[in-house]
Amino acid sequence: MNVKRTSPLHDQVATLNPRWGRVRGMRMAAALAGDETVARESVAVVDLSCLDKAGVKGPEAAPWLEGLGIVVPAQANAWTGLPGSGVIARLGRGEFFLEDGAAGDTAGRVRDALGAGIAGVYPVTRQDAGIALVGRRVNELLVQTCNVNFQELDSESRTVVMTMMAGVAVLVIRQDHQNLPGFRIWCDPTYAPYLWETLTGIAAELDGGPIGTGRLLSQAAKLE
C-alpha cells in the first residue's frame, strides 16, 4: 500500500494557501500564495521534511557505512555530501545522520541493510523535521534565536552544529542556495510547529517569511 506521509509542518504550511506538490509520498508546498521573491531575498523559511532520512550508531557504524560504499566524515561534528545532493553528518564518534536529496537513495539503502541486524551497529529511526533558512538576512534571524556564531561557518564549511535554537535541540549545517546564504536545520518533529512559528515570526520582522518547498526543491514544484 502506498501510504501517504505527512510533514510535521503540514498544518502550518496549509494555512498559507499552498499549491501542493508531492515528494517521496509527502505532500509539500510547490509554492505559496503571493510573491515569494522578497522573502527569498531577505530570509525565507522552507519546509524540507519530505527528504528521506536514516540514522545509525554504534562502535562499528563507521566501518559498516564505509562497507556500503558511503564516504563518511572523518571527524565528529562534520558532514559530507551524498549522491543526489544528500548529506551524511557525523554526530559523534559512532553516530551518523543521513538525509537523501530529492533523488538520492542512500538512506533507504542503509535502512534496508540494517534490517538484518548488524553487530555493533544500531539503527536510529530518524523522523526529523527539516527546515531550510535562505536569504541575505539569515544571520539576523539566527542571532535572535541561537547563541552560536553561525557567521563563522562560511559557504565551504562542513561543520555540523548541535545546539539549542529558540529552546529546541537542533542540528544545523551551512548550505547556501543559488548564491544566497543558507542553513539547514533539523529538529524533533514534535517541536517543529513551535520552531516554525518562531522562525517565521522573526523572519516576518525581517521582511521575510515562509516560501514553498518547490522554490528550493525542483521535485516539489511539480503540482499534485
Added chain:
Amino acid sequence: MSARLPLVAGEWIDRSKKFGFDFESERFQGFAGDTVSSALLAAGVRVLGRSFKYHRARSVLSMANHDVNAMFQDGARLNLRGDVEPLRDRMVLAAVNTFGGVRRDRARIFDKLSAVLPVGFYYKAFHTPKAWFPFWERMFRRVTGLGELDFSTPHIRTPKRYDFCDVLVVGAGPSGLCASLAAADAGAKVVLVDENARIGGSLTYQRGGSDDPAAQLRNLASGISAHPNISVRTGTLAAGCYADNWVALVDAERMTKIRARAIIVASGVCEQPAVFHNNDVPGVMLASAAQRLIYRYAVRPMQSAVVLTGNQDGYAAALDLIANGIRVEAVVDLRRTDGGSAEEARVTEAGIRTLRGHCIYEARASGSMVGAAVICPLLTGGEADASRSETVRCDGVLMSVGYAPAAALLHQAGAAMRFDVQVGQFVPASLPGGVFAVGRVNGVYALEDRQRDGSRAGLEAAKYLGFPASAAPVVVRAAVAPSHPYPIFDHPQAKNFVDFDEDLQLKDLANAVQEGFDNIELLKRYATIGMGPSQGKHSNMNAIRVLAKLLGTTPGEVGTTTSRPFFHPVPMSHLAGRGFAPYRLTPLHSRHERAGAVFMQAGIWLRPEFYMTRGKTRLEAVREEAAAVRTGVGIIDVGTLGKMEISGPDAATFLERIYTGRFANMKVGMTRYALMLDDAGVIIDDGVVARLGEQRFYFTTTTTGSANVYREMTRLNTMWGMEVGIVNVTGAYAAVNLAGPRARDPLAGVTNLDLSAEAFPYLGVREAEIAGVPARLLRAGFVGELGYEIHVPADRACALWDALMEAGGVHGIRPFGVEAQRLLRLEKGHIIIGQDTDGLTTPLEAAVDWAVKMDKPYFVGQRSLKIVQRKNPKAKLVGFTLDSATEGKVPRECHLVIRDGKIAGRVTSIAWSPAMEKYLGLAFASPEIIANGGGFFIRMDGGQMVPARIAKTPFYDPAGDRQKLGA
C-alpha cells in the same frame, strides 16, 4: 532666565532643531541632543525632582546616568533618568515621586518628620506592634514607589539577540579608544560600547579650560571611525558579565548577549560626592556634572561657584568654569599643601582664592537653591572647625573629592580587587584570563598614562587571542591619590547625605553600626545603602569609608559588597524580550482539532483533555468517552509517552540494572511493566518494556520523563561501559491506544496480523503492518479493557489514525482524552507517577512492590530500598471510596486525610466512577488507618470533613478478565 551658553566647541546639541516639551503643565523649549535635565536647566528650571524618603528638592548630581532624584514620567514611560534621557519633541513630562508636582509636593512634610523616621524604619515598623502592620502597609504602599504604572501600555517588542566579537571594549574614553585601536590594529575584531550618546568619555568634558582634550578626541575618533575592525555602539550599556565572557549589552531597543573572546574594561570611575550638611540642595553637584553640562549641552550650571576639591581635577573644573564665564568665588581644597599640578598654578594665576586645609561644612539654601557655602578650616583629625567658619555667597557648589571605580563588570568577571592606599581606591589585584582593566578603573589617572594603558591592554588582548602583537610595558598607577580619604563631615543638624537614593544621612550609618549591623553587607541591607536605583554608585565608597572609621579599620579591611548583574537597572521589557516557550505537538494534533478536542498542557505537550460534544458539558463528555471505552471502542493519542530503543548483547542486562523488574527471562514477543528508581529508592518513572528480539527492546516512559530517563541511561551506560545502543525515539514514533471490548474489530479490518488470543495474547508485542504502515503493537491494559497500543513512524501517524477511524466507524469508535483515561485507570487502581507519587515515594509506599525483584543482583536504588524495607513506612497508597450517598462538594486531589483530628495522609486521585457508581480514589494513609479498619476523614478546603473508607484495588474488574479478554 535662560542658562544656555553661547556656542561651545564640541557641544552635543543641534541648535537648528528645536523641540517643544511640557514639564508639569509648563511649556519649554530645548534642542535635539539635549537631555531632559539639560533642557530644563537651560530653561531656568533648577529643581528637577524630589528625594525618595524626605521629598527634599533635588536637581542634577552627576549628569552621568545616576541622577535618580531627577527622574521623569513621559506618558507610559516612567522613571526616565533626566540626566541621560534624550529630549524629544512634544514630550509631556512630570517628576516622579511627588504629590502635587515637584514645586508644591505635599509630601515635603516628611523632611520635617525625619527625626521620627530612623534608619531601618521599615524593619522597625514591621517588628511590633503587630496590630499596626496593616496601617504601615497601606502607608508604605501609598507613599513609596517611583512613577505611575499605566496598565494599558501596549506590549513593546524587545527581541534579544546574540553577538560575537574578538575583543569587547567597555567604555569609549581615552583608554578604551586606545585599547580598541591597538587590538584592532593587531587584527582583532573589536566591538566598542559606551553608554553615552557619543564616544570620548572624559575627553568630552574634562578640559581644564584647554582645547587639547577636544583635539585629542578628534584624532582618536577619526582613527576609530576609519578602522574596519572596530564596530562602535554608543548608547549601549554593558550591564552584566557572565561566565565564558558573555556580556549583556543594553541599548534603547533590546538586549544583546555578546560573547567576547576577550574583554577590556575601560569603564572609568564614578565621581564621588562629599558629605556635608545640605550637600543635596539643588546647585550642589559633582564637578564632572557641571563640566558635562557646559561642554556637552552648553548649559551654564550656575553664575558663581565654590569648588570643593581634594585633587587636581577640582582645579581643572574651576578652570572650565572660568573659561565659560562663570565666576569662581573660591576653591576649597581639603589638602593642606599644594599638589603641584599645572591646573593649581593656573588657578592661582587667574587670581582665584584658594583655601587649603579647608572644607565645606554646610551649604545654605536660598529658597530651593543653594545660596552660600559655609567654609571651615580642618582640624588635625580631619574634622571641620566650625568655630572658624566663613560664609561665601554662591549659587553653585562643585564637589571634586575623589572617585570610585566602575568595577562591577570586573567583579562579575571574577577579578580580585584590593584597596590601593596610594591611589585611594579599589584596583584589580588579579584578573581572569582574557579580561583586562585599563584607565581609571585600573587606577591609572593621568591622561597620557590612560592612553598608554589602553594601548597596552589592546595589545595584550590581541596577543592573548593569538594575533601578532608585541608586549607593552605596564603603566604605573597614580602616584598621588585622586580621592580624598575621608571627605565626610559631621554636623549637628545632620542632613549630610551619604546616599541620595535612599536619603541616608551620616548619622543613620552610625546608628546602624551601633545597632550591630557592623559588616558592610549587613549595613547595606539594614540601612538600604546602595540599594536604590543608582545601586550605590555615589554612596558605597563613602559608606565603606564611614564604616572603616567607625570600626577603626581600613576600607580594604571593610571590603566591598557583592556586585551582581545587572549593576544598572534594565527595563523589564528588555528582560522579557521575545518569549521562547517551546511546546510539543503530536503528529495527530490536527486530527484532534478536527474532532473538537479541548487541549490541556502535559509538561510541554498539548494533549486532548476531552472532545467537546455539542450540547454536552465537559463532565458529560468525559463520562461518555469513558463509557465508550467500557462498552465499545475508544482511541487515544498516547504519542507523548517517552519511547526508547535499546539494542546490543548487553541490552537485557542493562534493563535489569536500570529497572526494578526482571527482563532477562522475558520471552521475545512479550511486554512487562517496568519501574525505575533513583539511588535513594524513590520512584522516578515507569513504563512498559517490549522484547522485539534477543538483543532488541522497545520501551516506553512517562510523558514528562523521557528526556531525563534517556539522559540518565546514557550517563549510566557511560559509567558501566556495556555493549548497548540506546536511542530516544520519542518524537520519531507516534502512538495510539485502541481500547475497549470491541477494540479488535476495527483493527482486524486494517491488518493481516492474527489478532486471536492464542496468536497475540495479553502483554504480547508484535510487529506488523496496520493500514500499510509498519507498526509495533503492544497489548496493554492501562484502562482495564482489551487494548492495543500501536506505535508507528511519526510521518505515517495521520494515515494510521484515518484508517482506524474509518474502520471503526461502524463499531462506534470514539476518541477519548486524558481526563477519561485518568478516570478509567483510576477504576483499575493504576497509579500515575508524579500524581500518585511524589519526590519521596518508594515502591513500598506506592504499593507497587510486586514490580520490584529484590533478589536480583543489582538495580538502581536497590541498596536504599533494602534499608527502607527495614523501617515501617509512614504512609501507604491505598484505594478508598466515599459513601455512595455523598452529595454536594466532594474532596479533591491533595486534600488531607484526617484520623483522630491529625493529618494522616493526603488524596492523590479522586473521581466519580460511572462504572462503580461511586466516588473512588487513591490516597496516602497512615499505618494506623490501615490497621484500624480503614475508616478516615478527608478535610476539604472549607474545613468540611467527608468520611471515606479504604477499599481494595482494582475497583473495577478485580480479576482483570476484561483486559485479558480472550487471552
